[in-house]
Each structure stands twice: as structure tokens, then as C-alpha cells.
Amino acid sequence: MTESRAQGGGGGPTVQRMLVGAKLRRLRTDIGLTREEAAEAIRASEWKIHRLENGQVGFKQRDIVDLLRRYRVTDPAEIDELLAMAREANNPGWWQRYTDVLPQWFRAYVDLESAATLIRTYEGQFVPGLLQTDDYMRAVIRGAHLDDSAEEVGRRVRLRMARQTLLTQEHPPRLWAVVDEAALRRPVGGREVMRGQVERLLEAAKLPNVTLQVLGFDSGAHPGMVGSFSVLRFPDQELPDVVYLEHLTSASYLNKPDEVDQYLHVMESICVRAAPPERTAELLDKILDQL
Amino acid sequence: MSEEINTNVAHPARVYDYWLGGKDNFPADRALAELMIQAIPNMRAMAAANRAFLSRAVRYLAADAGVRQFLDVGTGIPTSPNVHEVAQAVAPGARVVYVDNDPIVLAHARALLTSQDAGETAFIMADLRQPKSILDHPALTQTLDLRQPVGLLLVAVLMYFRDGDTPNPFEMVATLLEPLAPGSYLAITHPTPDFNAEETARAVAAAEQAGVTLVPRPRAEVERFFSGLDLVEPGVTPVLSWRPDEPPADPSVAYYWAGVARKP
Numbered sequence: 264m265t266e267s268r269a270q271g272g273g274g275g276p277t278v279q280r281m282l283v284g285a286k287l288r289r290l291r292t293d294i295g296l297t298r299e300e301a302a303e304a305i306r307a308s309e310w311k312i313h314r315l316e317n318g319q320v321g322f323k324q325r326d327i328v329d330l331l332r333r334y335r336v337t338d339p340a341e342i343d344e345l346l347a348m349a350r351e352a353n354n355p356g357w358w359q360r361y362t363d364v365l366p367q368w369f370r371a372y373v374d375l376e377s378a379a380t381l382i383r384t385y386e387g388q389f390v391p392g393l394l395q396t397d398d399y400m401r402a403v404i405r406g407a408h409l410d411d412s413a414e415e416v417g418r419r420v421r422l423r424m425a426r427q428t429l430l431t432q433e434h435p436p437r438l439w440a441v442v443d444e445a446a447l448r449r450p451v452g453g454r455e456v457m458r459g460q461v462e463r464l465l466e467a468a469k470l471p472n473v474t475l476q477v478l479g480f481d482s483g484a485h486p487g488m489v490g491s492f493s494v495l496r497f498p499d500q501e502l503p504d505v506v507y508l509e510h511l512t513s514a515s516y517l518n519k520p521d522e523v524d525q526y527l528h529v530m531e532s533i534c535v536r537a538a539p540p541e542r543t544a545e546l547l548d549k550i551l552d553q554l
Numbered sequence: 555m556s557e558e559i560n561t562n563v564a565h566p567a568r569v570y571d572y573w574l575g576g577k578d579n580f581p582a583d584r585a586l587a588e589l590m591i592q593a594i595p596n597m598r599a600m601a602a603a604n605r606a607f608l609s610r611a612v613r614y615l616a617a618d619a620g621v622r623q624f625l626d627v628g629t630g631i632p633t634s635p636n637v638h639e640v641a642q643a644v645a646p647g648a649r650v651v652y653v654d655n656d657p658i659v660l661a662h663a664r665a666l667l668t669s670q671d672a673g674e675t676a677f678i679m680a681d682l683r684q685p686k687s688i689l690d691h692p693a694l695t696q697t698l699d700l701r702q703p704v705g706l707l708l709v710a711v712l713m714y715f716r717d718g719d720t721p722n723p724f725e726m727v728a729t730l731l732e733p734l735a736p737g738s739y740l741a742i743t744h745p746t747p748d749f750n751a752e753e754t755a756r757a758v759a760a761a762e763q764a765g766v767t768l769v770p771r772p773r774a775e776v777e778r779f780f781s782g783l784d785l786v787e788p789g790v791t792p793v794l795s796w797r798p799d800e801p802p803a804d805p806s807v808a809y810y811w812a813g814v815a816r817k818p
Contacts, residue, residue, distance in 0.1 A: 437666070439665050439666070471668070474665040474666065474668070476665070496577060500575050503577075504577055520581075521581075524561075524580055524581060527578075527580070528559070528561050528580065531559055531561070531658045531661065532558075532559050534658075534661040534662075534665065535559055535657045535658065535660075535661045539661075539664045539677075540664055540665055540668075541664065
């Protein structure tokens with residue numbers, strides 16, 4: 264799908280690095296240089312160019328200047344623009360004030376999420392973070408961090424709430440979520456909390472930029488059983504989709520085409536199997552009745 | 555409900571998505587898309603020209619012809635602006651039924667092509683080879699009032715059928731038009747060998763090699779789809795020349811015929 268959401272604003276350093284990296288890659292391939300040849304211009308290894316182009320490391324201004332010269336970019340405006348983007352890529356994201364409760368591995372995700380135009384997510388165990396109620400969040404966070412103080416739990420909840428404003432801001436991304444029936448029936452935080460959560464989902468599904476599908480038990484075995492994941496899409500054509508996989512103490516970000524293709528295939532398969540969005544309200548009502 | 559999907563073979567909707575700069579495509583789709591770009595270097599721009607025609611035709615039908623209902627067959631992967639967005643910008647109550655035979659396209663359409671407020675959108679998984687299954691589908695009968703005019707959109711889809719198919723593509727179009735009220739419209743774009751036979755033949759070879767039927771048709775054959783209808787000005791023209799927002803520098807660079815006609 265092509266998207267028309269305006270660029271700029273959100274994103275934070277991770278996405279800015281990816282953007283600068285993607286531009287550097289295009290400039291290099293435009294003149295037919297190998298990564299090895301480019302590396303000579305900045306007295307570095309082929310691996311360094313690889314990491315720069317994938318947005319995995321920060322940029323030194325001098326490296327950018329040298330690379331652009333090697334790539335025969337002479338337009339001062341173009342050079343200035345890229346240097347400015349590279350500087351921005353070294354600035355902290357909006358989540359900086361939550362770093363005490365925001366593990367390093369999750370920061371990049373918050374950046375990516377706030378730059379995405381389309382967030383597709385499959386959740387087998389939880390209600391997706393962007394759609395959780397305050398109480399459900401507390402129950403999940405308490406469940407996952409048994410030794411947190413009440414103060415820490417409060418900050419984690421506020422961070423998630425801050426993430427949720429994404430969906431109601433001007434030019435919001437589209438969230439296309441598939442939630443497994445198991446995640447909707449498990450009474451996280453008790454019956455009352457869960458009823459409140461399902462009611463919240465009924466409301467969220469009415470938002471014009473939220474699509475919610477329920478993957479019912481009647482689907483039997485399905486490719487998503489390997490685990491929850493998200494696919495993030497960005498407005499810039501040169502940025503590949505990023506697959507996000509969360510683990511207990513870390514997360515993986517996949518953006519190699521063959522890996523993204525496989526997860527996108529699984530996501531398509533899940534979306535095709537799940538009940539269509541126009542049935543979501545009916546299914547949630549039924550679950551609510553039985554809670 | 556649980557249609558199996560196959561991304562190992564190229565699918566025309568995803569090949570189109572690639573040309574339009576979308577990211578909902580897979581290696582087999584990209585491979586064919588690239589081969590066809592080798593055959594026709596202007597392929598991406600041609601795909602964009604088709605989307606632009608779709609917008610202009612729907613805007614014309616909604617604004618100038620007063621059409622409030624649309625049947626879009628061969629919807630493809632959603633690409634902004636979509637038919638209901640264009641129609642509802644003119645007439646907020648406009649209703650659109652999207653039809654495609656690909657489960658992935660349908661999942662995307664259902665997720666992303668939802669209407670605001672007064673208007674309505676519905677989705678049908680069906681094949682143009684069974685036009686009756688489209689017409690009789692409950693989603694169509696619940697969404698469209700066939701006593702009122704309908705804009706039937708067949709944009710870049712008829713080339714996937716051969717003259718020897720049963721029914722043949724001319725019969726498919728006739729069957730779809732048959733129950734539509736007088737004052738309904740038909741909009742078509744169709745690739746053609748007329749502008750560059752050599753490049754077009756190479757594109758056909760690439761498509762057939764990948765198992766995708768592709769039948770470009772000369773102008774007279776494209777006009778045949780409009781039999782019994784009254785073509786609106788400027789008639790069947792190169793896709794870039796049909797009521798353009800800006801006159802095209804060279805209309806012959808996009809190898810598609812386009813036309814819109816009214817059912818008397």
C-alpha cells in the first residue's frame with residue numbers, strides 16, 4: 264500500500280539514521296560503487312558502510328562529507344540537507360525522559376512506532392499496547408515486573424499512555440491489528456478490568472485509523488502461532504518495512520528483504536484467516552457477554 | 555473464510571503495487587515487475603497513469619454525471635486516492651462496492667478502504683469470470699440500488715482474459731452491464747500494442763513466462779467493450795489524454811486506451 268502521510272515530525276534518532284543510511288546507499292549505488300570502494304573514502308571497513316547504510320550506527324559529520332565527495336554530490340544544498348539530517352539523527356527522542364523505565368532495546372521501537380504510517384501487529388497473548396486501558400496495562404506490567412515499585416509501574420503506564428496519543432494526534436498512523444481470541448478471553452487483571460478492556464477495543468475499532476480483526480479459535484493452527492510480531496511501514500519509499508519481535512530481555516528488528524517478506528507473508532495469511540473487520544464488534548460483544 | 559494465500563507466484567495486483575511504489579509485494583511479484591520494466595521502461599509511469607485516470611474518471615462521474623454508486627472490479631492493493639475517497643470527496647454519501655479475486659487484496663481492502671460518515675463501502679471476493687456471482691452477491695445487493703445509475707469501473711483488468719475464455723471478456727462486461735439502470739456508466743482502461751508493438755510483445759512474453767495472462771488489444775477491440783453505449787467526450791483516447799488535468803507532453807508514452815461511456 265502506498266501512503267500519503269506527510270513526512271517530518273516524529274521518528275527520533277533511529278528512523279533519522281535509517282533515512283540517512285538509505286540515502287547514502289542510493290547515492291552509492293547510483294554511481295555503481297561497491298561498499299568496499301566507498302569504505303576507502305572514510306578509511307573504514309566494508310562492514311562500517313553496511314552498518315551506516317542500515318542506520319545501525321550514528322554518523323560523524325566528516326564521514327558524511329567524505330562519502331558525499333566520493334559519491335560526486337556537489338550541490339551544497341543537498342550536502343547541507345544530509346548533514347542536517349545526520350545531526351538530527353544524533354538528537355534524543357521524545358522518550359528520553361522515560362529512559363529509567365524504557366530499556367535500551369525498546370527505545371528504537373518507540374522511535375519507529377512514532378514515525379510509521381502503518382503499524383500492522385499480530386498479538387497472540389496480549390491486547391496490543393497501543394489499545395490497552397490503564398488498568399489492563401497495570402495488570403500486565405505488574406505481571407511482567409514483579410519487583411517494581413508502585414512509582415515505577417506508574418511511570419511505565421504513563422509511557423505507554425504517551426505512546427497511545429499517537430493514534431489520536433493529527434496525521435495519525437494507521438493501526439491494523441489482529442488479536443487472537445485467547446488474548447481477549449484471558450481475564451488479565453480480573454473480570455472487571457478485562458471487561459473494561461474489551462469495551463475499550465470496541466471504541467478503538469470505531470476510530471477511522473484503527474482496523475481490528477479477531478483471530479478466532481475456530482481458525483485452528485495458523486502461521487502466527489510462532490509468536491506475536493509487528494510490521495512497521497514508513498512514508499519514505501526508500502525505507503524498508505521493519506519487523507519487530509519482542510523477547511523477554513531484548514527485541515529484534517528485521518529489515519532484510521527476505522526476512523521481511525517471510526513475516527509479511529505470515530501477516531497476510533493471518534489477516535486473511537481472521538474474521539473480517541466488519542465482524543469485530545459482534546465478536547467482541549459476544550466475548551464481553553461471556554466474561 | 556480461510557483462503558490459502560500463495561505468494562510464490564506473481565499476482566497482477568501485487569505486481570501493480572510494486573510499479574506504484576508500494577511495499578505489499580513479494581519476490582515473485584518484484585521479479586515479474588522488473589522483467590516487464592525491462593520490456594517497457596515506462597512501465598511505472600504507465601501504472602501511475604492508470605491510477606490517475608481512475609481518479610479523473612470517478613471524479614467526472616461523481617461531479618459531472620451525478621453518479622453516486624460505483625462497482626470497482628479488480629480493485630487491487632489499496633492505493634491512495636482510492637475510489638471511495640475520490641467519490642466521497644464530491645458526494646459524501648457515495649457508495650462503492652470493491653471486487654477482487656485475491657484474498658490478500660480483499661483483506662487489505664476490508665482493512666483500509668473503510669468509509670466515513672454518510673458513505674458506504676463493501677467488499678466482494680469474486681472473479682470476473684463469474685459476473686453473475688458479483689451481481690447476485692448480498693454485499694452488492696445490500697449496498698447498491700440497481701434502479702439507480704452505477705459507475706462500473708474496469709480499470710486495467712480486462713487484459714487478464716483471452717478472447718477464447720468462457721465467458722469471453724466482452725460477455726463478462728455485457729453481463730455486468732445488463733442489470734444496470736439507464737444512465738449508468740462504464741469506465742475502462744486497457745493496454746494496447748498500438749503505440750509500441752515491440753515493447754508490448756516483450757512485456758507479454760515476460761508475463762506469460764511467469765504464468766500471468768496478458769492480452770493487449772488494439773483500439774477497435776477496446777471500443778468493442780463499449781458496444782451499445784454512448785462514449786462520452788473525448789471518446790476512446792490514450793489514457794493520458796482522457797480529460798487530463800494538464801495536457802500531456804506526449805500521450806503515446808503510456809500504452810493504454812481509456813474511455814468512459816453511458817448506458818442509454
